[in-house]
Amino acid sequence: MAIKIGIFGYGNLGKGVECAIQQNQDLELTAVFTRRDPQSLSLLTTGIKAYPAVDAPSMKDEIDVMILCGGSATDLPQQTPELAQYFNVVDSFDTHAKIPQHFDAVDKSARQNHHIGIISVGWDPGMFSLNRLYASAILPCGKDYTFWGKGVSQGHSDAIRRIEGVKDARQYTIPVEHALEAVRSGSNPELTTRQKHTRECFVVTMPGADQQKIKEAIIHMPNYFADYDTTVHFITEEELHRDHAGIPHGGFVIRSGKTGSSNEHNHIIEYSLKLDSNPEFTASVLTAYARAAYRLNQEGQIGCRSVFDIAPSFLSPLSAAELRRQML
């Protein structure tokens, strides 16, 4: 009997979850929920229907785990606690500063209704967080570094699009190679934000727009660009669609630490991701944790969890004995 999954929200992330479910034989898609007109969606999975978001609670007995695919700014803070009343839930909430309060809200709702909620699942927060935890527990005398990229930052691309005269834009966050090398050397450098990443922008302007003025507006934009070395390229709309249509991302978590009676030995633990599709990879992580949510709840566990609280074996379709034989 496959684990029955619902998808709540059908943007890039929701579509990615649909694809990921198709790769896992022990999971099956039951329904997609949307705030748009359900008729307007064309699902990939034959025989599966889209329903209005408001209908979700009525399907609580038909779905084992609901995967929430909305945004962290306004959707998830409201949706995850609400849906945890009816379902085991998994989300990718990624506003780091608000994780504690989101955790508490989901925990309360999930406990009251005997469900499991797993929040902040993806790669950062998610797999990168796990690697920070494992590496710091193993090498307590050390230092963590997280680098992001090369990849598209949706937030920064949006910020450029809001500038007058800009028609479209794509922003890449790029780790600085010599900063990466310094970290890998074990020298434990102190690195400012500017020293770790550069930002590269590809911008399509409206006819007659003042490109010099737009460039100045970008590179001096507070919070987004002012603290970075930023490069701006003006390109045509055709070039943007041809060369920058993908949503790649990735990055590096590196811990450099010392061991020995006088800290004489150095060790480097490095975890890196190189992703052709940021939303599809995040969706794949969400889908593996949906399996974990179901199993934890089957064991009688309730309440909110993060990736830190879940034994790795819960993520795999293999049994514990198979895992020991094949992967240990």
Place this chain on the structure above:
Amino acid sequence: MAIKIGIFGYGNLGKGVECAIQQNQDLELTAVFTRRDPQSLSLLTTGIKAYPAVDAPSMKDEIDVMILCGGSATDLPQQTPELAQYFNVVDSFDTHAKIPQHFDAVDKSARQNHHIGIISVGWDPGMFSLNRLYASAILPCGKDYTFWGKGVSQGHSDAIRRIEGVKDARQYTIPVEHALEAVRSGSNPELTTRQKHTRECFVVTMPGADQQKIKEAIIHMPNYFADYDTTVHFITEEELHRDHAGIPHGGFVIRSGKTGSSNEHNHIIEYSLKLDSNPEFTASVLTAYARAAYRLNQEGQIGCRSVFDIAPSFLSPLSAAELRRQML
């Protein structure tokens, strides 16, 4: 109150555990046990004594977790189940083919005596295993690659030392750079053992030994070298001590996988270690899992576990709320 740790076996690994305990404020060393004359050991930790191995059971009420630092060939298969009668235990059993039977033996003993046993802790098996599991659960349509090195293989060095006319030797396992690059490219190559690693040997010979004959004996040695491209360098004893005294190791676990409605997107997950001291790093992993063993047992859990069965949060001295705030 610190968690009280015993070390059973005081070679390179046991000394590494002693160093690791000093880096963790919530852990303290209680005693070291040895099959050698305890008087012959000089411990690093002031005020701590070495005892004969046979005295361990008598200290069962003074130690929370015993970390076993013996070898996998003959020590651990006997010692871990035996000591699990008296203590929570952690070992680094690394004979992959015999893990299932070792697990069962430790599980039986630990359950009967209400202890936790964690086996096969280190980096492979251990952190590399974890990364194989996480990556394969996230990207089910993909392929795993494990590369070892550059590092010293103790077993292969010993095999060379057994050849007549050899005084001392050091063998390095080296990953083949273009095989690594092929894997990172996402092309999912089929790679034979020979294509993934080369072996480099530094050999000190007895006066008058036939170096050509020794070289032939090495490169044609079945199981150890015959399946690899092997390079042999003859050096002086001084050069061996000067240039090859360390025990570095490391390696790479790479998963290359596809997502998307028609598997059109490629993803690379890479975990790598670069270790100045193989035994001290393994010891640091053992020490973090000793913390987990204690906590699991405090929760009332009993029986055998592998790294797959343990939620990451158990490894860290930080509380769940601190971890969410600082690392998620």
